Amino acid sequence: MSALVKSYQAIELSAMKRQNYIFTSESVSEGHPDKVCDQISDAILDEFLKQEPQARTAIETLVTTNKVVIAGEVRGPQQVSDNIEEITRQTIKEIGYEQNGFHWKNAAIDIYVHEQSADIAIGVDASKNKDEGAGDQGLMFGFACNETEALMPAAINYAHRILKSLAEARHSGESRLGPDSKSQVTLRYENGVPVDIEKVLVSSQHIDNVSQQDIREIIRPHIVKVLPENWQLTDDKLLTNPTGKFVIGGPDGDTGLTGRKIIVDTYGGAAPHGGGAFSGKDPTKVDRSAAYAARYLAKNVVGAGLADRCLIQVAYAIGVSQPISFYVDIADSDKVDIIKLEKKLRDLVDLSPRGIRQHLDLNKPIYKRTAAYGHFGRKVDDNNGFPWERLDLIDELKDLLQ
DSSP states (O other), rough: OOOOHHHHHHHHHHOOOOSSSSEEEEEEEESHHHHHHHHHHHHHHHHHHHTTTTEEEEEEEEEEEEEEEEEEEEEHHHHHTTHHHHHHHHHHHHHEEETTEEETTEEEEEEEEOOOOOOOOHHHOOTTTBBOOSOOOEEEEEEEETTTSSSSHHHHHHHHHHHHHHHHHHHHHTEEEEEEEEEEEEEEEEETTEEEEEEEEEEEEEEETOOHHHHHHHHHHHHHTOOTSOOOOGGGEEEEEESOOOSSEEEGTTOEETTHHHHHHTTSSSSSOOOOOOTBBBBTHHHHHHHHHHHHHHHHHTTTTSSSEEEEEEOOOOOOOOOSSEEEEEOOOOOOOOOHHHHHHHSSSSSSSSHHHHHOOOSSSGGGGGGGSSSSSOOOOTTSGGGGGGOOOOOOTTTTTT
């Protein structure tokens, strides 16, 4: 056998999707320091969009012990800039931080927000001779699969839902829990399908003088309620607060930054991420809007039954309106011609920054709610929240079925 033939065989084998394996994803709660920052940044963005739908923002937040630092560039009403401290304190209060080391009322807040660069504005804004361009170069990914009803990878889907359930219990009066928590779900796959739990790890901040066993029994029902009924959460599969104590948490225990949880925000490592963070960025930024559009297209492909999994990549150049590349991967599906699918998707949605915003109606204050428990796999709400989760392209895509 020639070396060339061996090389081709190696490439073919490496391209085959593994069928039997163990896979893990993690999530963090709204009280995690990085997520506190994401929510503050997006709360400020929402207020700008509420006052001026065409406002531009790029807001970064840092939190540590009783300290918040906010910096960034904006173009919008001065009254919002003047109100940033109040927005920040209200966001921290809603999360539930009233601790000695981090309190919504007592934390010092430093604000360093200024006008957007005029050079960037020239390249990005529409003019007589050109449409609005992308705010930066970069590549974005969208993904969907049929592992769950939400068309999301199972591990990240369950990891988010466990923490969301814990947060709801805390907000409704479970006073032994604190705002900061993390989850990690490990699943066993057979023939490419998740079939059982391998391990579930949940760590939750709590008040002092609560035993580890008590915390375990508080947490267990929130795991059981979100997992499939036939998956048994035996004691050997559950880890809770492995260090034994988690009283000091949130920004008092760890510094947080906007945009540091991009894998938690997207697909839990089950699909690539282009690298750009979402929170604090208005929808003219393709880091955010194009990632939403790619998820929207991928979800409709899977929802239409064209593939079990769909990965989409789109790439942009700063100041240029249309993407410089568009790539669709439907794994080993033979239900549709991939070239025809790529063309159909481009015909259905204008992927310029303006086209995405108009198609998904993104110039609205809908972003703070995305800043915890994932940007994808959520339900479209009555106020146009999570519009990229709509399945309104299915009928047109089904026409491509071979």
